[in-house]
Amino acid sequence: xxxxxxxxxxxxxxxxxxxxxxxxxxxxxxxxxxxxxxxxxxxxxxxxxxxxxxxxxxxxxxxxxxxxxxxxxxxxxxxxxxxxxxxxxxxxxxxxxxxxxxxxxxxxxxxxxxxxxxxxxxxxxxxxxxxxxxxxxxxxxxxxxxxxxxxxxxxxxxxxxxxxxxxxxxxxxxxxxxxxxxxxxxxxxxxxxxxxxxxxxxxxxxxxxxxxxxxxxxxxxxxxxxxxxxxxxxxxxxxxxxxxxxxxxxxxxxxxxxxxxxxxxxxxxxxxxxxxxxxxxxxxxxxxxxxxxxxxxxxxxxxxxxxxxxxxxxxxxxxxxxxxxxxxxxxxxxxxxxxxxxxxxxxxxxxxxxxxxxxxxxxxxxxxxxxxxxxxxxxxxxxxxxxxxxxxxxxxxxxxxxxxxxxxxxxxxxxxxxxxxxxxxxxxxxxxxxxxxxxxxxxxxxxxxxxxxxxxxxxxxxxxxxxxxxxxxxxxxxxxxxxxxxxxxxxxxxxxxxxxxxxxxxxxxxxxxxxxxxxxxxxxxxxxxxxxxxxxxxxxxxxxxxxxxxxxxxxxxxxxxxxxxxxxxxxxxxxxxxxxxxxxxxxxxxxxxxxxxxxxxxxxxxxxxxxxxxxxxxxxxxxxxxxxxxxxxxxxxxxxxxxxxxxxxxxxxxxxxxxxxxxxxxxxxxxxxxxxxxxxxxxxxxxxxx
Amino acid sequence: xxxxxxxxxxxxxxxxxxxxxxxxxxxxxxxxxxxxxxxxxxxxxxxxxxxxxxxxxxxxxxxxxxxxxxxxxxxxxxxxxxxxxxxxxxxxxxxxxxxxxxxxxxxxxxxxxxxxxxxxxxxxxxxxxxxxxxxxxxxxxxxxxxxxxxxxxxxxxxxxxxxxxxxxxxxxxxxxxxxxxxxxxxxxxxxxxxxxxxxxxxxxxxxxxxxxxxxx
Numbered sequence: 001x002x003x004x005x006x007x008x009x010x011x012x013x014x015x016x017x018x019x020x021x022x023x024x025x026x027x028x029x030x031x032x033x034x035x036x037x038x039x040x041x042x043x044x045x046x047x048x049x050x051x052x053x054x055x056x057x058x059x060x061x062x063x064x065x066x067x068x069x070x071x072x073x074x075x076x077x078x079x080x081x082x083x084x085x086x087x088x089x090x091x092x093x094x095x096x097x098x099x100x101x102x103x104x105x106x107x108x109x110x111x112x113x114x115x116x117x118x119x120x121x122x123x124x125x126x127x128x129x130x131x132x133x134x135x136x137x138x139x140x141x142x143x144x145x146x147x148x149x150x151x152x153x154x155x156x157x158x159x160x161x162x163x164x165x166x167x168x169x170x171x172x173x174x175x176x177x178x179x180x181x182x183x184x185x186x187x188x189x190x191x192x193x194x195x196x197x198x199x200x201x202x203x204x205x206x207x208x209x210x211x212x213x214x215x216x217x218x219x220x221x222x223x224x225x226x227x228x229x230x231x232x233x234x235x236x237x238x239x240x241x242x243x244x245x246x247x248x249x250x251x252x253x254x255x256x257x258x259x260x261x262x263x264x265x266x267x268x269x270x271x272x273x274x275x276x277x278x279x280x281x282x283x284x285x286x287x288x289x290x291x292x293x294x295x296x297x298x299x300x301x302x303x304x305x306x307x308x309x310x311x312x313x314x315x316x317x318x319x320x321x322x323x324x325x326x327x328x329x330x331x332x333x334x335x336x337x338x339x340x341x342x343x344x345x346x347x348x349x350x351x352x353x354x355x356x357x358x359x360x361x362x363x364x365x366x367x368x369x370x371x372x373x374x375x376x377x378x379x380x381x382x383x384x385x386x387x388x389x390x391x392x393x394x395x396x397x398x399x400x401x402x403x404x405x406x407x408x409x410x411x412x413x414x415x416x417x418x419x420x421x422x423x424x425x426x427x428x429x430x431x432x433x434x435x436x437x438x439x440x441x442x443x444x445x446x447x448x449x450x451x452x453x454x455x456x457x458x459x460x461x462x463x464x465x466x467x468x469x470x471x472x473x474x475x476x477x478x479x480x481x482x483x484x485x486x487x488x489x490x491x492x493x494x495x496x497x498x499x500x501x502x503x504x505x506x507x508x509x510x511x512x513x514x515x516x517x518x519x520x521x522x523x524x525x526x527x528x529x530x531x532x533x534x535x536x537x538x539x540x541x542x543x544x545x546x547x548x549x550x551x552x553x554x555x556x557x558x559x560x561x562x563x564x565x566x567x568x569x570x571x572x573x574x575x576x577x578x579x580x581x582x583x584x585x586x587x588x589x590x591x592x593x594x595x596x597x598x599x600x601x602x603x604x605x606x607x608x609x610x611x612x613x614x615x616x617x618x619x620x621x622x623x624x625x626x627x628x629x630x631x632x633x634x635x636x637x638x639x640x641x642x643x644x645x646x647x648x649x650x651x652x653x654x655x656x657x658x659x660x661x662x663x664x665x666x667x668x669x670x671x672x673x674x675x676x677x678x679x680x681x682x683x684x685x686x687x688x689x690x
Numbered sequence: 691x692x693x694x695x696x697x698x699x700x701x702x703x704x705x706x707x708x709x710x711x712x713x714x715x716x717x718x719x720x721x722x723x724x725x726x727x728x729x730x731x732x733x734x735x736x737x738x739x740x741x742x743x744x745x746x747x748x749x750x751x752x753x754x755x756x757x758x759x760x761x762x763x764x765x766x767x768x769x770x771x772x773x774x775x776x777x778x779x780x781x782x783x784x785x786x787x788x789x790x791x792x793x794x795x796x797x798x799x800x801x802x803x804x805x806x807x808x809x810x811x812x813x814x815x816x817x818x819x820x821x822x823x824x825x826x827x828x829x830x831x832x833x834x835x836x837x838x839x840x841x842x843x844x845x846x847x848x849x850x851x852x853x854x855x856x857x858x859x860x861x862x863x864x865x866x867x868x869x870x871x872x873x874x875x876x877x878x879x880x881x882x883x884x885x886x887x888x889x890x891x892x893x894x895x896x897x898x899x900x901x902x903x904x905x906x
Contacts, residue, residue, distance in 0.1 A: 264862075272857045275754035282763035286791040293785045305783035309793060310774060318767065321774040 002188055002559050003104030003149045004165060005057060006566040006602055007031045012052060015095035015114055016088040017045045019660045029653045031602050033564075034592045035618045035643065038606040039676055040655035043662040046606040047169055048087060049655070050570050053604075054166050055079065056099045056110060059138055060117040063155070063162045065172050069180040071504060073204045076155050084114040096120060103148035104563065110141065124148075152196040156187045164552050167545075168570045174555075175519055175548045178499050182514035188559040189472050189515075190465040199465065202458040203503065209451040210504025216444045223437040230430055239419050239430065246412040253405045260398045267391035270384055277381040281374055288316040288370045299338070311344070317374055455510055458503075462512040466498050469515035472558060476517060479554035483590060487546055487583045494519050494551065519547055541575045546584055553591040562597030569605040573614035585617030586639065593640035607679075609656070609672055615679035619643040619651070622682075648680050705749045706765050707772055708808060709734060709818065714778060714797050715805035716822040722830050724781040724794035728759055728838040730769065733825055735760035736896070737818075739846055739860055739869035743891040744821040746814065751861015755852050758839035769795065777801040821892065828896035833903045843902045845872045869895060 011028040012018050018027040027049075040046045062079040064072045085092045095114035098121075100107070111121040118134035124144045131137040142154040149157050163174050163184050174181050190196060289312035296308040303311070310321050314334060319326030334344040342349060473496030480494045499516035502509050549569070556565040569588070576584055592603035607614050616622055620642035643651060656665065656676055665672060678685050713733055717723045725733070741748040753760045770793070772778045779798040785791060797805065808815040833840070842848045845868035846860045860867035873891040876898065880887045887894075 268857065268859070271752065272754070272855075275752075275857055276756070276855055278763040279754050279756050279761070282761075282766065289791050290785055305785075306773070306780040306793075308785075309770075309780060309783045309791075312791075313770065318770075321770045324771055 001561070002151055002160065003563060004160065004556065004560055004565045005149075006102045006564045006600060007053065007604070008100040008102065008107075009098075010049075010053060010056075010100075011098045012049075012114070013094075013096055013098075015084070015092055015097075016090055017048060017660055018655075018658050020658050027653075027658050030650075031604060032647075032651050033600045033602060034651065035589060036602060036604045036651050036653065037615055037618055037680075038604065038653045038655065039609060039615065039679070040606070040659065041609055041662070041665065041672055044655040044659040044665070046608075046655060047570060048084070049653075050166070050168055050568060050604075050606055052084065052097050052114070053099070053568060054161065054168065055084075055117055056097050056112055057101075057161060058158045059112070059119070059141075061154075061158055063159050065162065065177075065180065066170070068173075068177045069183070070177075071179070071207060071210075073207055074155065074159075074183060074200045075204060076158060079117075081116045085116070091115060102564070103145060104150070106144065106148035108144070108148075151187065153200070155200070156196065159183060159187060164555060165566055166568045167549060167552070167572075168568070171545065173544070173548050175494070175517070175551045176544060178501070178514070178516050181516055182499065184555070185469045185515040185517075186465045188555055189469045191468065195461060195464070199458070199461045202454055202461065206451065206454050206458060206503040209447055209454065210506055210509070213444065213447045213451065213506060214504075216440065216447055220437065220440045220444050223433065223440055227430075227433045227437050230433055239416065242412055242416050242419070246409065246416065249405055249409045249412060253402065253409060256398055256402045256405060260395065260402055263391055263395045263398055267388065267395050270388040270391055274381060274384050274388060277377050277384070281377045281381065284370055284374045284377065285313070285316040285318050288367060288374070289313060291367055291370075292316060295338070299341075300343075317371060317378075451509070459510070459512055462514065466513040466515055470496060470498070473517070475558055476554055479557050480517075480551055483550040483553045483587055484547065487550065487580075487587045488543060492519060492547065517551070519551075542577065542580055542584075545572075545575060546580075546587060550587060553587075556591075557594070557598075560598070564598055564600035564602070565594075566602045566604065567591060569603070571606055571608060573607060573612045576612075576614075578612060581613050582617050582622050585614060585620075585622070588618060589620060589640045609675045609679055611675075613679070613682075616682040619648055619680070621645075645681055645683060652680060702749045703768050706734075706762075706768050707777075708815065709737065709749060709822075710765075710769055710772060711777065711797075711801055711805050712808065712815065712819045713737070713822045713826070714795060714801065716819055717826045717830075718797045718802075719823075720826060720830070722826060723796040724779075725796075726784070726794050726838075727766065727769075727792045728761070729834055730795060731761045731765070732759050732834060732838050732840055733822070733829060734762065734765065735847075736825055736829070736840075736844075736869075736892075737821055739844075739867060740825070740873060740892050740895060741821065742867075742870055743873060743889075744817050744824070746817050746821050748861065751867075752857050752859040753847070755841075755847060755854055755856055755858050758841045760841070760844075760847055760858075772801070773798070775800070777804060824892040825896070828893045829899075832896060832900035837903060840899055840903065843899055845869045872898060 009028070009030045011026065013026040015026070020026040020028075038046055038049060058079065060079045060081045061076040063069070064077050084095070088095070092114040096111050097114055098109065098111040100109050102108070107125050109121075109123045110119065112119055119131075119137035119141055122129040122131070122137055122141055129137070129140045129144070131140060142157075145157050146152070146154055149160075151157050151160075162172055163177075163180050172180070174184060186199065187196070190199070289309070292312045292315045293308055295315075296303060296311045300307070300311075313319075313321055314331065315338070317331060320330065337344040337347060477494055477496065484492050494517040497516055497518045498513040500511040501514055502511045549567070549572075552567065556567070567588075572584055572588065573581055588603055588605065592601060594601040603618075605614075605618060607618070609615070613622065620640060654676070656669075656672055661669070710730070713730065714723060714725060717725055735753060737746075738748045738750055750762070753762065769778070773780045773793070773795060776798045777800050778795045779801075781794040781796050783791070783793045809819055840847065846858050849858065849868065852858050860869065865871070873895040876894040877887050877891050880890075880894070884890075
């Protein structure tokens with residue numbers, strides 16, 4: 001549970017806006033338990049004073065929240081240090097504010113310069129905090145505040161001030177800003193310390209990752225478009241196509257070269273075998289002819305060398321050298337004639353009949369063996385010719401294709417070279433763009449991997465906080481009901497409904513549970529059933545503001561159940577119609593009149609002196625009870641007691657007396673003062689008029 | 691004309707016949723015929739390896755490495771066919787050595803006419819004839835009159851990386867025709883002394899063979 005700051009006193013010195021009185025220059029006011037009203041008219045510095053109170057506590061730091069907290073990082077941002085200086089003619093050179101306040105059991109006295117919000121003096125529990133520089137003061141102050149409030153960081157303290165304690169002109173909403181509500185519930189009811197710190201760090205880191213991813217995604221998209229544009233351009237497209245075709249041709253070339261090598265090997269092997277067979281046949285025939293020559297020499301002694309050469313070749317199976325015939329029948333015919341000792345040409349008897357000399361049976365057998373060997377070699381040779389032809393044709397075709405593809409490759413290379421000359425480094429540029437795209441895509445993936453890792457850690461913490469808030473949700477709903485009762489004509493309550501939401505703007509990421517109470521109320525068209533109104537614009541401005549205030553009060557009461565708390569409101573009547581003033585005042589008084597340990601709870605509200613009657617209503621001195629009865633449905637229960645008339649002056653910080661007078665005040669002071677008194681002490685005037 | 695008659699001989703038989711005829715024609719003009727089978731094959735082989743020097747298209751860029759000199763068995767059949775078609779004549783046959791049957795060829799009656807006709811009608815034939823003229827004169831003035839075993843000395847055939855029974859291929863890539871490389875090397879060495887040495891590549895290579903064979 002957290003401790004909240006509660007002001008005891010404020011003093012503003014040397015600030016031209018609050019001149020004070022001759023006997024008591026400047027502004028010095030002690031806040032009382034219960035209701036405190038800062039009374040003034042337009043231009044007297046009500047808003048400035050509330051801002052002084054806020055900045056005195058926060059220093060020059062704030063929580064970003066214009067237009068809702070949403071996906072803003074959960075960390076302090078610098079506030080405008082010169083805001084107060086600019087509002088006075090002397091630049092607030094020596095102006096300072098001192099506040100005395102409690103946080104839990106610790107008592108602070110803090111003085112800041114209104115020129116730049118630096119801390120000038122600080123004491124905690126009556127002990128001066130020594131320091132040499134404003135930075136050190138600020139660090140020491142924050143450390144003490146963190147300790148006293150029981151929070152894990154000063155950021156959370158400022159968070160509580162902006163979304164729970166102070167309800168200023170900017171009307172930062174808690175009920176209607178789901179992101180802010182989730183964080184406040186986490187701060188108030190989640191486990192404090194390391195977990196909270198880690199939660200905030202992870203949340204901020206996930207936001208950073210989301211932002212990094214989107215930035216990188218934009219870069220990747222840009223690069224991708226560049227690559228597409230480059231490839232899609234006439235030159236890029238041509239270059240790309242040329243490269244693609246070239247790669248295909250080179251591959252084909254390599255395959256053809258390999259095929260050619262294989263075919264050449266087969267072809268050469270066949271050629272070698274054929275040449276060897278031919279040579280073998282020739283050699284065998286030569287040997288056979290040599291053997292046969294002895295026959296012809298003896299058979300035909302008068303035949304010359306050429307004739308015997310012819311006959312020997314014929315008989316050796318080489319065929320007829322005269323006509324070129326190699327037919328087996330002719331060979332057989334000649335052989336048959338020789339066998340019967342007749343001339344193979346004319347069938348005449350041979351010249352020399354001494355056949356015994358030449359017919360050597362062994363020689364005949366050898367000759368037959370040779371003939372058989374020659375016949376086998378010729379068959380082998382014939383069997384190899386067709387495969388050789390095929391191999392040679394295949395080789396020729398492959399070689400021709402190789403030449404054609406080589407020419408293609410050269411032509412493509414020349415075309416590419418031409419592109420290289422006309423568009424410098426076209427290919428390099430394309431490759432470089434693609435390389436760059438790849439590296440950016442890798443970086444993008446890396447970011448996502450890191451995000452996924454963080455997601456797991458964050459989910460565990462978010463789920464734990466959800467469970468913690470869930471455990472107190474029924475109490476929050478009940479307390480809210482207590483404060484809001486009688487305020488609205490419609491019945492209104494809040495319901496714990498954890499919000500599933502993503503962190504960041506990407507849609508394709510995981511969602512997490514965030515604690516969230518949804519308001520529900522009946523309306524003119526839904527009289528009997530309360531309907532969920534999650535969006536601020538679905539209820540009127542006045543309803544919105546007071547639902548928000550009731551929710552803050554419920555949280556304060558639950559988070560600081562038996563200790564004093566404080567609410568600071570700026571002109572609560574601003575958006576109310578007159579009918580709602582007593583209802584709103586009741587709601588606020590109910591909070592300001594907490595009892596027991598919380599009895600010192602304070603409500604500080606600024607209000608204009610006008611006829612809206614908020615000031616008397618806050619004191620419980622609403623003049624017309626009959627009218628009150630008409631605008632509040634239920635009979636008032638636990639209505640806090642009216643602040644006695646003699647006490648009221650102490651509960652008023654009267655800017656009409658303290659502030660530097662405006663022209664209007666100078667001119668109509670008396671009338672304004674009468675209006676003021678009329679607002680603070682309505683009973684006197686009621687009595688007077690009656 | 692039948693279909694088979696118009697199909698070109700896959701082994702370049704027609705070109706071989708022309709080359710044989712031109713070779714023997716040039717040898718005949720120099721009074722060097724008849725040429726033995728081995729001499730004819732050596733000249734035909736060298737002509738193929740050095741054809742580029744005379745801007746002549748070679749007939750065959752490979753030969754089986756087998757025995758002491760390059761030999762084209764399938765071409766021998768065409769030579770013999772020419773001999774018994776009266777294009778060439780066989781002056782004598784040496785049946786002497788086992789499986790080294792060798793005939794001696796000269797230009798036949800019809801051959802002389804065909805030779806003249808080739809030279810008259812085709813520039814390629816004239817270039818080829820000049821190549822053979824250069825080769826026949828370079829070889830026969832030196833080693834070929836007495837020896838045909840150029841195998842171990844010839845840059846292509848004698849390549850130690852090619853084993854016996856493997857094919858010597860000097861046509862697939864220019865830089866694998868080492869006979870040409872030797873010839874070019876010799877040309878470059880002599881260019882400073884004789885700027886017009888480029889046309890003497892055949893003679894230079896044959897001189898190299900001659901000298902190297904003399905040393906072996």
